[in-house]
Amino acid sequence: xxxxxxYIATAERxxxxxxxxxxxxxxxxxxxxxxxxxxxxxxxxxxxxx
Numbered sequence: 001x002x003x004x005x006x007y008i009a010t011a012e013r014x015x016x017x018x019x020x021x022x023x024x025x026x027x028x029x030x031x032x033x034x035x036x037x038x039x040x041x042x043x044x045x046x047x048x049x050x
Contacts, residue, residue: 006030 005026009019019027 003030 005023009023009027012019012023
C-alpha cells in the first residue's frame with residue numbers, strides 16, 4: 001500500500017497538485033525504506049571469487 005501512495009503522490013505532484021499530508025508521509029516512508037533496503041544489500045553483498 002505505501003508503494004501505491006508513492007506513485008499516486010508523485011503523479012499528483014507532477015500534475016501540479018499537492019498530495020495530502022498523509023499520502024506524502026506514506027510516500028516518504030516508502031521511499032526511505034526502499035533506499036535503506038538498497039544500501040543494506042549493497043553493504044552486505046559478498047563478492048564471489050572464481
